[in-house]
Amino acid sequence: MPSFSEVTRIEAAIKNKNSKELEWSLWYCRMRQAVPSALPGDVKYWRGIEVLVKDALAPPAAAKVYPAKKKKPNRGLGLGPVETGEKES
Secondary structure, eight states: OOOOHHHHHHHHHHHHTOHHHHHHHHHHHHHHHHOTTOOHHHHHHHHHHHHHHHHHHSOOOOOOOOOOOOOOTTOSSSOOSOOOSOOOO
16 A cells, blocks of 8 residues: 555655655644544544654753862873982982
8 A cells, every 4th residue: 555645745744854744744734634524543643743753853862961070180100200319419
């Protein structure tokens, strides 16, 4: 059974994350839910597709950046300048 062209268009918009097509998909899903003769199963289906479209339309969450610790002096691979008890004369 071939799928409807609108459903194929919505699936392609979600896959490609095309913002213009996603906006149209969101409108189409809402229109299908608002049809007076829509069956409850159809409304539930289009509500689920609407959630998928909204998820694809939302920008991805920014990665959390943690503050870097300040480095203490003389804390590298070596011990830094080593002081001995002897003084040069």
